[in-house]
Amino acid sequence: MKTLVWAEIVKLMKQSKTYYALGAVFLIECLIFITAYYQGSAILDVLLDSLKQSFYFEGTLLNGNLILYIVLNGLWFNVPLIIMIITSGILTDEYKDGTIQTTLLQAVDKGSFIGAKYVVAIGFTLFVIAFMMVSSGILAYTIFGKGDLVVYLQTLNFFPAADAFQRIGWAFASGAVAMLFYSVVSMTLAVWIKEAAKTWIASALFLIITNLLLKLDLGIAIANHFFFPKLMDTWQAFFYHEIDWGLVWLNNTILLGYGVCLIGLGVWTFRKQDIG
């Protein structure tokens, strides 16, 4: 298994599309930064005009923390799409190039082969989230500096700069769980569909439907807890004044459980499937 994982990492690193994906994430960040720079200040002025007369805010409100919050909001559709394309490609490219046959004609176990692909997909997803957090953090704090964070979630929530930094860190960690779920979904779709373009379409469709269902209320509390689209924005819980840690852990555990089930299903299906 270790040798298979290493081979997958080498293949991923040798492909130019991996770097295109990281470049795309960085480009999206930059575009969000530019938009935030030109529009953020004006929006904040309108939102907070009356409050500024009664309260004292440390530093400018258009600061690195707010920019990171905007990046967080902006990336939960674009980034999973990129992640799903790359992670599904880890398998669909093997079908396209015929290397899946060449690999399985060696002394290699089918289950270990697909297991290694899931491991690398998960590793790559975590790397992208870490890259996104570090690159956007460096850029945001360098360009916009630190300061208090103001967020509108049902009401205006204010967080001192140090507290905001911690909350953003936790939000990235929680968001990473959602991203892992998406990457596992795309890999499992690749196991079923095998063809790159069709897998991308199915992945994009899954992402769109998940986003559309995010706000759907099933009317039953327990059903809402287990309905996966409603678990995707758990990271927002860190921007309420009181963090509901119980909800955060429960949602992420359920989501991870779904991920593990999907991996099990993908490995089982792959082992049963004919190759070619």
Next chain:
Amino acid sequence: MLLGEKLSKTYSSGNVLDNVTVQIVPGQIYGLLGRNGAGKSTLFKILCGLIKPDTGTVSVQAARAKSIGAIIEKPGLYPYLNAADNLRIFAGIQGLSQDKGHMTQHLMKVGLPIDRKDPVRNFSMGMKQRLGIAIALLNDPEYLVLDEPFNGLDPIGVASLIQLIQQLAFTDRIGILLSSHLMVELTKCCHYLYVIDEGKMVNAGFTHQLIQDHIQRFSIAADNIAAAQAIQAYQPVIGMNDVKITCPASQITTVLQQLMAEGIRITACTPELTLEQLIKQPRA
């Protein structure tokens, strides 16, 4: 011994293999002849364990870690890696040594240049076939299965590949099964031929025996042959550089002796066996 016994496979499109049996022995070269879509690739995939047969069994008696090496349909290579890196990946996943010396040795064995560092997407089909064989040979398999290995090769490439295949069978004692729809190439290098059509094994036998039993036409190249008396009884068809005659294999020696007696200098005599003959006339 590699034995596929009474193998059958049906897809939604129809019956692809019907009760097919093949047997491969180390050190021998076997050919599988059949038209496109006859079921050759499906049979190979079943023998290699990539797909499961509906009925029948595959059994391999092999003492080595990897029993079968194969290329099926096309050599599956990572197009963005160079030849040595491709070998390294496939060696690594089996826990084999990936050092430069071993990789160079494998490349040289199949006649690939060791100084090419560019990605294999730039390689010719012949070079890809050779690299595919090098990968199939990793971990020292006892049997080698090559599906349409001559596809896309020029005559020099074909001759060179036949030489490599013979070397692997005779020197390394590997049992080799080749498929092709090209009669001439297979008859040149195989000890034994299987003929498959519409999923059924319609003919099988030692190559020389099949040729002897089925051959009815010969192409003879010689100076002034068109006027020779010896060929007149054999419906001669005069070509640009040869004459084609229709005669049973048992009589060709007599015809050639008569031609020489007439003072004709023969430069070549080639049997012309077609796939159709092998399909339509199974051996008794």
